[in-house]
Amino acid sequence: RREKLTALTKLSRYIRYSLIEDKSSVWIAQREGRAKNGLDRTEPALLKMLNLSKEKSQTFGTALSELNIVPVSISYEFDPLDIDKSMELAEKYKTGSYEKNEDEDFFSIYKGIVGRKGAVHIAFGDPLKIDFMSADEAALSIDQQIIRNYKPHATNLLAYHKLHKSNDITKEMAAKLQCDWTKITDEFNKRIEALDPVCQKIILEMYANPILQNIDKKK
Template sequence: MTEVDRFADIRPYQDDEVPAAIERLIQDDEFIGAIAKYRFGALMKWFGWALRPLIRYFLRSKWRHVTTVHQVQMGVTRYMNRMIGSSTKGVTFSGIEHLKQGQGYLFVSNHRDIAMDPAFVNWGLHTHGFETVRIAIGDNLLRKPCATELMKLNKSFIVKRSAKGPREMMKVLGELSAYIGQSVHEGHSIWIAQREGRAKNGDDKTDPAILKMFYVDGKKQKIPFVDYMRSLNIVPVSISYELDPTDKAKARELYEKSVNGSYEKGEFEDIESIVAGIVGQKGRVHVAFGAPITEGFEDPDQLAALIDKAIWGNYRLFPGNYLAADVPNKANTLEQAAFLTRQSEVPEEHKAIWRAMYAKPVENASKVQ
């Protein structure tokens, strides 16, 4: 009797599933159309009928020897190398010394960019000889089948945010909690954001509900909260971008919410944010791994406060953060000019929100000190 694959509908693909997933991508008209539009633009209107089969032929030839998840990620690594060179002024890391080889960790990270946050964490781990993480991704970003294929090929697992009703919610939370716990206890690290959605206002705060979700499986096993959470090796991660390529879009959304009480996302807005975050200029980027949290808490609220304290304290503040917060003597003349130039591109009514977004980490860091 074969063992039931308990997490089949949420887990990443395994090696034996890679070739079929790649073939489904090659057959996906939307995926091929997106590549064609990105590479050939206006030519698609006239020559789409000829370009699509050529792209399929090219991809099938290029990927014919890709049969494992590791090979998929090595392809991502090559792209990351180019992306870092073209869209950043360098990526630095600290706190790697807190990590041990072969150990599974639950990396609880601040969340500013949909794709790049886990990508930079993975880059830091990979370049320092560690295994890459399994990445939590909300099903709201996986409306297209090709998006699901791409994410699950790159070690992403699905968080079913769309679950409705108490019974379905409990089932989903139990499954997710068990998957995260089993992964970590078997030596596979997890990346998950400290809250649902990005901190668009720059305020990196951990939602205790996320921590309660982690504990659902521990509670089921009747393991005390402190003991179970300690077993997950929770590592707070601070990701700091000197520039946020999506800052103007975030300021616009926050302004609309403050004025109208709500904001209606466009159909492709999440995808546009992902693309902007990948290709847009980020300046310097720093990823800080905190020490695993093993003591000093008794409940989710206390644990959330410890994670916040670590993320705020390890956040790398850049001149723009200090300028936005009106802290003197933290930026030279060139940095001030660059900040003012960037600010001048922001619509007048959005400026206060935009500045507050960059200033908030300074305020949070001061709470730690």
């Protein structure tokens, strides 16, 4: 435990030095939940790690704000790893665990980079400059920005409508999209039709969850 804390503190100092002294940007991508099921939840522990390097005289919020954290929202029309993720999650649901093959992470990264994504949208939020009292409060603010700036694609709405009834919000989203609905619908259906029902449901939830979050935000 002590060795882990030492390593995390060293990483925190490196990130703070890079941002404040070197004026270099640092990209932090969170793993597991965010990538696997389409639900955006910032881990407060990550923000606590970033503040392990703060001065003793600094408040949590002051130390965090000087890092100039900018939430980033990225959405793909198609996730190159959606089938792989669904099979991994299905295995976890069935057996309680999933054992990766050798070099699986490497090939997943490669596939995620070069695989077909269709339309891609990236949006940068506003820097966190509020004097947050806690990591939970800061994490909530990051999540709100990511959800607000996330641009849904036709695949997100197709998945949502397969699981839920359409409503005024999703109809408005669909009306704003300029795309070939027939082509995308055919490609999306072919993508999942050969999978077993469990994997199909996981993929549909994966694509639909960003829409659910957006609807919850507007309620």
